[in-house]
Amino acid sequence: MTAPFDLSDDSVVVIIGTGAGGGVLANELAQKGVSVVALEAGGRYLPQDYVNDEWESFGQLAWTDARTTSGDWRVAKDFSGLPAWIVKAVGGTTTHWAGASLRFQDHEWKAATTYGNVQGANLLDWPIDPREMDDYYTKAEDKLGVTRTGGRPGLPGNNNYKVFEAGAKALGYKTIHTGNMAITSDDGGDRQMCQQTGFCFQGCKWGAKWSSAYTDIPEGEATGNLEVRERAHVARILHNEAGKVTGVEYFDADGSLQMQKARVVCVAGNSFESPRMLLNSASSMFPDGLANTSGQVGRNYMRHMTGSVYATFEEPVRMWRGTTMAGIIQDEARHDPSRGFVGGYELETLALGLPFMAAFLDPGSWGREFTTALDSYENMAGMWIVGEDMPQETNRVTLNYDVTDQHGLPVANVNFSDHPNDVAMRNHAYQQGVAVYEAVGATRVMPTPPYPSTHNLGTNRMSANARDGVVNAHGQTHDIANLFVSDGSQFTTGAAENPTLTIVALAIRQADFIAGELSRGNI
Amino acid sequence: METTTGPKGLTRRQLLSRATAAGASFMVGAGFIAAPNGAWAIETIHLTPETFATLTQMARDIYPHDKVGDEFYVAAIKGYDSADAAKGIEAGISALNAAAEGKGFDSYLAVGWERDRVDILRGMEDSAFFQQIRGGLVTGLYNQKAVWPIFGYEGSSFEFGGYIDRGFDDINWL
Ligand SMILES: Cc1cc2nc3c(=O)[nH]c(=O)nc-3n(C[C@H](O)[C@H](O)[C@H](O)COP(=O)(O)OP(=O)(O)OC[C@H]3O[C@@H](n4cnc5c(N)ncnc54)[C@H](O)[C@@H]3O)c2cc1C
Ligand code: SF4
Numbered sequence: 001m002t003a004p005f006d007l008s009d010d011s012v013v014v015i016i017g018t019g020a021g022g023g024v025l026a027n028e029l030a031q032k033g034v035s036v037v038a039l040e041a042g043g044r045y046l047p048q049d050y051v052n053d054e055w056e057s058f059g060q061l062a063w064t065d066a067r068t069t070s071g072d073w074r075v076a077k078d079f080s081g082l083p084a085w086i087v088k089a090v091g092g093t094t095t096h097w098a099g100a101s102l103r104f105q106d107h108e109w110k111a112a113t114t115y116g117n118v119q120g121a122n123l124l125d126w127p128i129d130p131r132e133m134d135d136y137y138t139k140a141e142d143k144l145g146v147t148r149t150g151g152r153p154g155l156p157g158n159n160n161y162k163v164f165e166a167g168a169k170a171l172g173y174k175t176i177h178t179g180n181m182a183i184t185s186d187d188g189g190d191r192q193m194c195q196q197t198g199f200c201f202q203g204c205k206w207g208a209k210w211s212s213a214y215t216d217i218p219e220g221e222a223t224g225n226l227e228v229r230e231r232a233h234v235a236r237i238l239h240n241e242a243g244k245v246t247g248v249e250y251f252d253a254d255g256s257l258q259m260q261k262a263r264v265v266c267v268a269g270n271s272f273e274s275p276r277m278l279l280n281s282a283s284s285m286f287p288d289g290l291a292n293t294s295g296q297v298g299r300n301y302m303r304h305m306t307g308s309v310y311a312t313f314e315e316p317v318r319m320w321r322g323t324t325m326a327g328i329i330q331d332e333a334r335h336d337p338s339r340g341f342v343g344g345y346e347l348e349t350l351a352l353g354l355p356f357m358a359a360f361l362d363p364g365s366w367g368r369e370f371t372t373a374l375d376s377y378e379n380m381a382g383m384w385i386v387g388e389d390m391p392q393e394t395n396r397v398t399l400n401y402d403v404t405d406q407h408g409l410p411v412a413n414v415n416f417s418d419h420p421n422d423v424a425m426r427n428h429a430y431q432q433g434v435a436v437y438e439a440v441g442a443t444r445v446m447p448t449p450p451y452p453s454t455h456n457l458g459t460n461r462m463s464a465n466a467r468d469g470v471v472n473a474h475g476q477t478h479d480i481a482n483l484f485v486s487d488g489s490q491f492t493t494g495a496a497e498n499p500t501l502t503i504v505a506l507a508i509r510q511a512d513f514i515a516g517e518l519s520r521g522n523i
Numbered sequence: 524m525e526t527t528t529g530p531k532g533l534t535r536r537q538l539l540s541r542a543t544a545a546g547a548s549f550m551v552g553a554g555f556i557a558a559p560n561g562a563w564a565i566e567t568i569h570l571t572p573e574t575f576a577t578l579t580q581m582a583r584d585i586y587p588h589d590k591v592g593d594e595f596y597v598a599a600i601k602g603y604d605s606a607d608a609a610k611g612i613e614a615g616i617s618a619l620n621a622a623a624e625g626k627g628f629d630s631y632l633a634v635g636w637e638r639d640r641v642d643i644l645r646g647m648e649d650s651a652f653f654q655q656i657r658g659g660l661v662t663g664l665y666n667q668k669a670v671w672p673i674f675g676y677e678g679s680s681f682e683f684g685g686y687i688d689r690g691f692d693d694i695n696w697l
Contacts (some may be wrong), residue, residue, distance in 0.1 A: 052678070052679035052681045053678070055662060156691075157692060158691045159690075159691065159692060159693065159694040162692065162697055163697065166697050194687075195687045196686040196687040196691040197680050197681055197686065198680055198686060199679075199680070199681070205681045206685075313696075315694075316675070316694075317694060318675070318677075318690070320676065320677070321677075321680075321686040321689075321691040322686055322691035322692065353676060353678075354665055354671055354674050355665050355666045357665075358664075358665035359661050359662070359665075364657075366585045366586060366648075367584075367585070367587070367641055368587055370586070371586050371587050371588050374588070374665075375588060375589075377674045377675060378674065440697065
């Protein structure tokens with residue numbers, strides 16, 4: 001059979017979502033000759049469609065279907081309907097992402113063992129040996145074209161980086177560079193070289209930054225084994241009396257309910273929608289939702305310990321020019337409990353345009369204290385903090401039956417509160433970030449609160465033991481052999497690093513497993 | 524928003540001759556408000572000109588930028604001059620004036636010092652009206668492309684070939 005596939009074709013692998021996890025898995029399986037139907041809630045946008053305008057781009061790409069929030073995180077107050085800044089489009093959030101692509105440190109695969117008992121944290125070791133990941137990380141870096149790996153040169157530093165680097169050196173930091181970025185830094189490859197446009201978060205109009213939207217998806221489609229159905233919003237996953245999944249129900253572009261049969265279903269809707277789909281698929285056989293005998297579906301939501309530091313200087317910086325996030329200090333990423341917390345964090349350059357700066361610098365604040373900071377926008381430099389946060393059972397995605405979406409489905413409520421370890425780490429990071437800028441003459445520093453989450457992890461976590469999590473080491477659900485989780489929601493713990501390289505490496509690894517199990521007739 | 528002929532086809536001079544001062548920053552006439560020097564003027568349909576002038580002052584006091592002219596604040600709030608919004612805005616501005624009177628001023632616009640107006644605003648910052656105006660300004664003011672150059676922000680760069688040859692690394696003071 002070649003694509004397109006029939007609704008009643010029960011030999012296909014159905015993948016829900018086409019972002020970092022789903023988009024890569026779809027292509028990898030298609031390359032191996034497996035028939036794949038990828039269902040994507042959003043529409044298809046390509047580099048010619050992206051716009052260099054923050055709010056307009058947000059309107060074009062962001063997921064704005066209703067969600068609700070609770071917990072003591074500030075996002076619940078300032079952006080109560082927008083817990084996350086993620087994308088609804090073919091390619092998922094890889095259209096928006098900045099491209100920072102880091103490997104986990106070895107000890108981060110074994111957080112429970114390394115950090116010991118942290119009160120209130122639901123820590124667990126990943127059921128994966130770090131050495132198993134080496135080759136997959138290399139494959140992922142080659143696929144994404146990550147700078148400073150595989151002989152690819154680093155990106156040149158922009159103005160924002162130069163301020164950051166000078167401060168970091170003055171402070172005595174050692175591991176400082178323009179990042180491991182999934183952005184083309186030379187003229188050699190298939191993708192165009194970065195033109196320093198400065199709108200990485202709005203979709204790269206040059207296609208210099210990797211996104212599954214214009215790499216893996218079309219490559220998979222070219223095999224004839226992949227059909228991507230856009231504007232197809234999956235409502236629930238169906239199963240038979242034997243407890244195997246048999247297909248999915250989705251609303252098509254016209255809002256009509258369709259049913260696609262499947263041999264295997266892979267959920268990759270990002271960490272709110274993936275558990276929401278499993279919970280919304282509850283049946284008399286699985287009253288708590290699919291794959292949820294552990295009760296862990298939706299729990300252990302992690303968003304990374306984040307925050308930003310902006311600083312103003314006497315002279316112009318013009319941080320918005322050039323690559324948004326090509327700059328990193330890695331010295332604080334180590335695990336060193338003498339700092340007063342377990343785990344570590346990275347400091348990365350970050351620039352926002354004026355419209356987003358006004359919205360995110362200090363949400364809700366007003367008056368001259370706020371506006372004088374924006375008056376110095378041209379003289380501002382910025383960095384983002386990303387560190388490991390603690391999984392907590394009560395930080396979770398549940399169904400909110402009081403609020404329904406355009407299809408009448410209960411929406412996801414996202415409950416989140418910081419763990420004391422997160423707070424201690426953030427305070428340390430603020431202090432270090434401020435010190436970096438003060439070392440180069442900052443006239444004012446602004447430790448800025450976390451934005452709506454861009455990294456969303458952990459809500460269908462991986463565990464060795466079926467009691468502790470939702471999926472096994474291959475992302476296969478403990479409860480249902482032909483149901484998989486293929487996105488960031490399978491993370492056992494978050495590590496200090498930006499997650500996407502690991503999501504991609506796991507998807508490549510999962511494709512090997514699924515193809516093997518299919519040919520062995522196990523699923 | 525430089526106008527030679529203002530609302531109702533009047534010239535600047537005619538316009539100003541038909542208006543009276545409202546506070547230090549605005550001239551108010553029948554169905555319009557204007558800058559004291561006539562540099563800009565705008566007609567109001569659903570809101571009284573006094574209310575619109577007060578709202579403009581309130582907008583500036585919430586997000587004061589001394590280099591940003593009143594016309595940008597006017598542009599940010601002119602959507603409130605609509606049938607749907609007007610009632611709520613008139614009520615909100617009445618409350619604002621009442622708060623000013625409570626502090627011994629004739630009206631909000633009659634308060635001379637920004638500090639005193641901000642004091643009045645602080646007293647109502649949790650109100651739905653204040654939050655509506657503040658929240659709307661975050662995009663209404665800062666997402667105006669015409670305002671960006673005042674802050675040095677350069678906006679879209681793709682059509683100029685990005686910054687690879689236009690100063691992405693031109694910092695010279697480090
Ligand atoms: C501004 C920004 C910057 C970022 N920068 C970086 C970075 O530098 N480095 C890094 O590692 N990460 C970065 N990230 C995070 C990165 O984008 C995500 O970690 C990654 O894309 C997550 O992959 P995913 O497969 O889990 O989900 P996504 O990529 O979000 O894909 C999920 C897809 O599923 C679809 N979907 C959801 N529900 C349904 C449904 N019911 N039916 C059908 N389809 C559905 C969605 O529409 C979406 O397309 C950034 C994110 C943002 C927002
Ligand atoms: S800075 Fe480079 S990677 Fe980012 S959007 Fe521009 S060209 Fe693309």
